[in-house]
Amino acid sequence: MNHTLILSWVTFVYFASFVLYLFRLIIGKEVWGRLASLLAWAGLIAQTIALILRWKNSYDLGMGHVPLANLYESMIFFAWTIILIYLIIEWRTKSRIIGVFIVPIAFLAMAYASIAPDISNRIEPLIPALQSNWLTSHVVTCFMGYAAFTIAFGCGLIYLLKNKEKGLEKPAGFSAKLPDFATLDTLIYQSITLGFVFLTIGIMTGSVWAHYAWGSYWSWDPKETWSLITWLVYAILLHSRYVRGWRGKRMAILAIIGFGCVLFTYLGVNYLPGLHSYLKA
């Protein structure tokens, strides 16, 4: 079976899973949630198979490389890591509530990868600079980090949404079904620590790679600089939490700002000139 076909189905499956999470939230019956999780797991497994097929396919085409080499492949992998980390959190916390905010992000990434006119889904050969064993570890750790920050962003959104309704007379209804503030705060903090460790390792593997490829572990390329900006923004967040005791709403806002930096590092930077320009579709 063709991996592109599987990936289009997976996009659809993630959307269906999101709709079911929404049903669960609105109707309040756990059966919808169970179905939603089931679909998300099915999607993840199918996507894993599709990624392996694409990998194999690249060997058949005589340019064998991991499917992490261009914008399309990174986008698909981004969606994969988001779902993976989300499902682990769902399994660990035994709570399905944040799924309704996280799964659609994975769906959007998948949809954007296949719909955006300037993203080609063809398997492309690796240029010499990318032919390195560091490619996999660099990309995997970076995207694990991005995905964890995405979870923090989703929880931050929920926090602000819930916070808006806090003053209202009847906190029942939609807001009451959202997780409580303490849980959200913990989730934001824990995803950010996870993301921070992955981003740190991602930047380091990138540095090692740059040391071997370009002869310098740091070249102030816009993508490098923006990854450092993202790292610093989350470092500021962590310090204000540890030392100044910032919690709740401020954390939520910083998590959203941090995610903005992640997106700019990932996508926005491609519009600036630099060494990472092969990621341009």
Place this chain on the structure above:
Amino acid sequence: MSIEKHSLWSFFSSVKLTITLLVLIVLLFIAGTFISSPDVVETFADHLSPGAGKVFLFLGLSDLYHSSLFYILLTLLSLNLIICSINRFPAIWRQYNAPYFPEPDGIFDNLPQGRIITADKEVGKIKPIVESCLKKNYGRISEIEELRGHLFYAQRGRFSVFGVYIIHLSILIMIAGAVIGSVFGLAADINIKEGESVNVANLTKSNGLYKLDFSIRCDKFTVEFYKDGTPKTYRSDLSFIKNGQVERQGTLLVNHPLAFEGLRIYQSTYGIAPEIKAIVTYTNAGKKDGSMTLAAGDTFYLPQSKARGFVLRVEENIMQIGPAVKLRIVSQKKDVQFWVFQNLDQIVVANPDLLTKMPLFNPGLFQPFVFSLKRLEQTYYTGLHLVCDPGVPLVALGGLLMVLGLIIVFFIPYQRLWVFMKPKDAKISISIAGRSNRNNQQLQKKIDYLCKRINEEIKA
């Protein structure tokens, strides 16, 4: 004086300063990624006033990452880090050496139901059970016999209080590595044509030259493409020559640098040199005799007739009839010049009496040799990047320490646990309570598990 010093000290030991500096650095980086060309800044400064230009120049706004502004911020941040670390050390040390006994005030007050176990067995039987359960989960334990009862203490991850120090130290180490690299490091570029050896490189950051203790010869440069035209391989076959001896030969690929005499050599670029190489073969009295790769200006020697040859011209397309080389051959008896065409056969078919009419076009003019041009080849030059960065080991060490520190800080909490056994109405009550510097949830789960185990063991 002392007050001033004190206030300066407290200024540098504040976390507000850290956060302010980090925000400023972030803003500088953002500006840096958008101001890509120095011209933009200069034009902007000129618009403001003639003085602004000087200020801008001093702050180095045209190259923010190497500007005095950035170095000042980095110095302040390093000072801030060091002073914060010194300032906080006594508290951390106290935390590390906190006494086990007595337990923190009120730690056993208001414990939830599950955290107090009552057993009606005697102390002598209960104590080993509690002890072994604690030991299994925490390793070494301490205990103290008091009038009010028996107190156990266990801990885990005590060293994690130093995790923050490891991270901050790692940042200072990396900054030190970067400074060492920029002061003592070397980066230079060198372009070498195939067949040529070079021992002078251009410094990357300035216009200066750097003389190497050895020379590098490019034996061959190869570029390969995929079917769709994407470059697949850039490869330079290099020889390192010292005192006229080839000391080392190696193949240089992107992502696979070579090292020689403390320098790392990287494949950075390539290009096509202006001159073209001609692959020329010749026969001697009808027998195949030799093959040569020649460029314009080269000379060669024909030992069989003690003649010397000169390559006068190498042309890609002369007179619209294709590639040709013009040779001059000088021996004791003769001095001739003639063209050697690659497509001679076709030319002769079109003009059958060409060779007799125009001896200049006869590749066999220097008898008994007959030359022929097999093909022309482009000469490549390879662009090498030479680096020596003595700061790299420090930066790498800093990176490793940082990851280690982050893992300790985020994932290894400092957990302390007290278990208090006291007789109560002919029974024994066991209370369990704990403290954790972070991730309290995990500790609570652990205590729940411990309570469950002790309960089970007592019943058994």
